[in-house]
Amino acid sequence: MKFLVSNDDGYFSPGIAALASTLAKYGEVVVVAPERDRSGASNSLTLDRPLSVKQAASGYYYVNGTPTDCVHVAVTGFLDFKPDMVFSGINHGPNMGDDTLYSGTVAAATEAFLLGIPAVAVSLAGKHQHFASACHAVDLLMANTLKTPFTHPVLLNVNVPDVPVAQLQEIEVTRLGRRHHAEPVIAGKNPRGDTVYWVGPVGPEQDAGAGTDFHAIRHNRISVTPLMIDLTASEQMGFIRTWLNQ
Structure with a gap:
């Protein structure tokens, strides 16, 4: 198999090295990742300037753009193959x-x-950085992939408890939970005396019951959530038609 690996923490992240090393057991791995930490970049594409791809001493490639840029550039032009x-x-x-x-x-x-x-x-899902546990989850996913390969595109969001492998429980297929509103921004002053704002921490969990990703992680289970892209609020279409034609 051929894999493309990326991230949002940057090509120098220990997490991407652990992931690439794990996947190398199953085939060819090419890493194309941001040149710096781009956490929170969401699905943004860089359209106001050209992007460059450079190679680090590790062999990884890095891009002066977002995580989305990295995958887009890699798949649509940089790589000479389509990743599996x-x-x-x-x-x-x-x-x-x-x-x-x-x-x-x-x-x-x-x-x-x-x-x-x-x-x-x-x-x-934590700060202790038990990357071996996340790699174990990847191994489990790959075992199933080799047994039953995907015949169509899927998008899986996997969260792994930050505990030793021995403490991991079973994999659970989950839905996304919901958080409460974020905490207020944090105001401060820069060296020029101007008021600046830091985005505050995330708010507490609002929907974290059984079946959610939050609940799975709290019980040391590996959470696997299949995602979709359709943002259409289908249940509101009838109401909006009525509202427009009143």
């Missing part, structure tokens, strides 16, 4: 619930999905 699968991660921290809308990790996988390639975003 695209993996994004291993992210330093979770990407669950509403956070998936902002996540550059999920965005890189989403771009691959939109380009017709099965894609997996992998995040380590």
Whole structure:
């Protein structure tokens, strides 16, 4: 198999090295990742300047753009092959619930999905950085992939508890939970005396019951959420027709 690997933490991230090393057991791996941390970049494309691709001493390629740029450039022009699968991660921290809308990790996988390639975003849900546990989850996914290959594009959002492998429970297929509103921005002063604002921390979980990604992680289960891109609010279409024709 041939894999494209990207992320949003940058090509120098230990998480991407762990992911690339794990996938190398299953085939050819090419890493194309941002030149710096682009966490929170979401699905943005760079359209106001050209992008360059350079190679680091590690052999990884890096792009002066977003995670979406990396996958788009790689698949539509830089690589001389179409990857069988695209993996994004291993992210330093979770990407669950509403956070998936902002996540550059999920965005890189989403771009691959939109380009017709099965894609997996992998995040380590904590700060202790048990990357071996995330790699174990990737091995489990690959075992199933080799047994039953995908016949059409899928987009999987995988979150792994940040605990030792021995403490991991079973894999659970989940839905996205929901967070509460974010905490207020944090105001401060820059050296010139101007008021500046830092985006505040995420708010508490609002929907984290059984079946959600939050609930799975809390119980040391590997969360796998299949995602879709259709943003149409189908249940509101009738109401909007009525509203427009009143």
